[in-house]
Amino acid sequence: ELKVEQNPLFLSMQEGKNYTIYCNYSTTSDRLYWYRQDPGKSLESLFVLLSNGAVKQEGRLMASLDTKARLSTLHITAAVHDLSATYFCAAPSSGTYKYIFGTGTRLKVLA
Amino acid sequence: DTGVSQDPRHKITKRGQNVTFRCDPISEHNRLYWYRQTLGQGPEFLTYFQNEAQLEKSRLLSDRFSAERPKGSFSTLEIQRTEQGDSAMYLCASSYTGGGHGYTFGSGTRLTVV
DSSP: OOOEEEEOSEEEEETTOOEEEEEEESSOOSOEEEEEEOTTSOEEEEEEEOSTTOEEEETTEEEEEETTTTEEEEEEOSOOGGGOEEEEEEEEOTTSSOEEEOOOEEEEEEO | OOOOEEEOSEEEEOTTOOEEEEEEOOTTOOEEEEEEEOTTSOOEEEEEEETTEEEEEOTTOOTTEEEEOTTSSOEEEEEOSOOGGGOEEEEEEEEOTTOTTOOEEOOOEEEEEO
16 A cells, blocks of 8 residues: 655754755655644645656746656745645546645744 | 535534535546545545535445435535544545546535534
8 A cells, every 4th residue: 555754854943054855755756745834723735746857946946756766846945934834745546536644744844 | 617516614502413515626627526524635636526426435434424416417426424533624626537637625514523
C-alpha cells in the first residue's frame, strides 16, 4: 500500500533564507500534488506535477518531481512570513483516484 | 463557480447522537471525495464517488459511517452514534474525470463530540 512521507515535520526558518521540503512515496506514481493549509482552514492546491522531471514555480515556491527516485521537493527561496503554513504532498494510489497524503510539514517563518 | 461548499462549518454534538454533513462539489466535477483530518495529521481518505456510484470505502469507515451521492451532485456523510474519537475536520473535495488537475477542497466541517 502506498505510503507518503515528508520531512522535516517541523521547520522554523528566518526570513530571507532558503530551504527544501522533501516528499518520498513508496510505490510507483507518475504524478504528485502539493497543498498548503493555514491553521483552521482547508487545503489550497499549490502544484500539480504530472510527469517525471516536472518543475513548477509560483513566487518563492518551486516544486519538482523525480518519479524514478519516488521523490518530490518543495523549495522555498528567500522565505517571507506569509509562507508560514502547513504543506502537504499527496500521491494517487495506484488503480484508484484517491490520494494518499503525507503527514505535512509545518513551516514557521520568523521575522 | 463558487467552489466546493460544505455545511455546516462547525458541529458540536453529544456522544451517541447522529450527525449529517453536506457537500456541494464544483458542478462540472464528477468525482467527489471525503477525507477526515485530525489535529497535526494529514487528511485520511474515507470514500469517493464517481457520479452517484460509491467506488471505494476506506477500512476507516466503520459501519457507523455512511455516505451517499444520490443524484451525482451533492453528497452527504452521516455518522451514527458518534464517539469522541470521531472529533475531526471532515473535508470534501471534487475533481474532474482523470484527476490530473488535482482535487479542489471545500472549507471542511469541524466536528466536536462532547
